[in-house]
Amino acid sequence: MLNNSRLSKVDVVMCTWNSNKPWFRRCLNSIKNEIPICHFIVVDRFSSDGTVEAIRKIFPEAIVVKSKLNLGRARKNAIMHVDTEWFCFIDDDIELCHGWFNRIANMIEGNVGAIHGIHIDINLDHIYKYSYWNLRRIRKLYPGGIVDLTLKNLNIRGYTTNTFLMTKLLKSWNPPLWLTSYEDHHLLRHVVSQGYKWRMLLNLTVKHYTSRSIISAFKKSRWNAAGGRAIGFLNNKIIYKSVIRNMVKAVLASINTGTPLIIPYALGVEIGKFQGYIGWKKYLQLSRNPV
Numbered sequence: 001m002l003n004n005s006r007l008s009k010v011d012v013v014m015c016t017w018n019s020n021k022p023w024f025r026r027c028l029n030s031i032k033n034e035i036p037i038c039h040f041i042v043v044d045r046f047s048s049d050g051t052v053e054a055i056r057k058i059f060p061e062a063i064v065v066k067s068k069l070n071l072g073r074a075r076k077n078a079i080m081h082v083d084t085e086w087f088c089f090i091d092d093d094i095e096l097c098h099g100w101f102n103r104i105a106n107m108i109e110g111n112v113g114a115i116h117g118i119h120i121d122i123n124l125d126h127i128y129k130y131s132y133w134n135l136r137r138i139r140k141l142y143p144g145g146i147v148d149l150t151l152k153n154l155n156i157r158g159y160t161t162n163t164f165l166m167t168k169l170l171k172s173w174n175p176p177l178w179l180t181s182y183e184d185h186h187l188l189r190h191v192v193s194q195g196y197k198w199r200m201l202l203n204l205t206v207k208h209y210t211s212r213s214i215i216s217a218f219k220k221s222r223w224n225a226a227g228g229r230a231i232g233f234l235n236n237k238i239i240y241k242s243v244i245r246n247m248v249k250a251v252l253a254s255i256n257t258g259t260p261l262i263i264p265y266a267l268g269v270e271i272g273k274f275q276g277y278i279g280w281k282k283y284l285q286l287s288r289n290p291v
Helices: 024-034 051-058 071-079 100-105 125-141 183-192 214-230 236-257 262-278 280-286
Strands: 010-016 037-044 063-066 086-090 112-121 146-149 162-166 197-208
Touching: 010 051, 010 071, 024 037, 024 051, 024 100, 037 051, 037 071, 071 183, 100 112, 100 162, 100 197, 112 125, 112 183, 125 197, 125 236, 125 262, 162 183, 183 197, 214 262, 214 280, 236 262, 262 280
Parallel strands: 010 037, 010 086, 037 063, 112 197
Antiparallel strands: 086 162, 112 162, 146 197
16 A cells, blocks of 8 residues: 555545445445545435445445435535545446555555546446447557546546545536536546646446346437536537447447447437437436435
8 A cells, every 4th residue: 555644544535326236235335445534425315215224234334325416416514524635436336446545545646636447347248348348548648547637628528436536636626516427527627726636547447237128228328418418528529439330349349349239229328418418408407306
């Protein structure tokens, strides 16, 4: 582990809403095993499936904040409870790999303000193969395995699925009240606007228990695209090029991996993206929560 007393204990933040899926305890245990936790901070949207009870069994001292805030404001709320100099955002469907914290912590240098690994979708075989095929392609573009996002390359999206962040950079973050998706990239912009780098580690992968059907993938993609357009990450040129490019990639991935199911899955994702982009106000409104 990095020889730095500031990192001997760090806070962990998780936003939950009926998160008690079959894999949830594995995700929680991976956090317990991999991160030297000071406080485990949860912002829960009044879950009714035993989410909080499952958390209490593994983290009896967890700080649980009940709230109906949307995702952007929920993250903001959680940050206000962080006491440590650095902290982690870990999503409720992420299982960390062995050595995750040590590898992340040892990448802190200079003006790096946030670092995250890459989540690989694993629920179904064709989704896993497509996710990993995409990652291998990206790694060829960045042989060093590191992508540093700054004001010069904000066309690449950053994530808060398994992310280590400098707390002081985020205290002044003020996401829009309506922001229910792409809040991660909105947060990235805030970090790099202060002169810091947002670092992606392409050789550090974690398990992501994601959508299990074309319909759920479609809905999630639609929701994401609405937020992407709302913050100006997506525009007409980007969305059309993205849909065409990703369908070509899906065909290539299907051929290269011998997995035909990649094509209908990718098609559902791209149709959802296009619909969410076109009807972004509607889908942001549908997912808006009280503030």
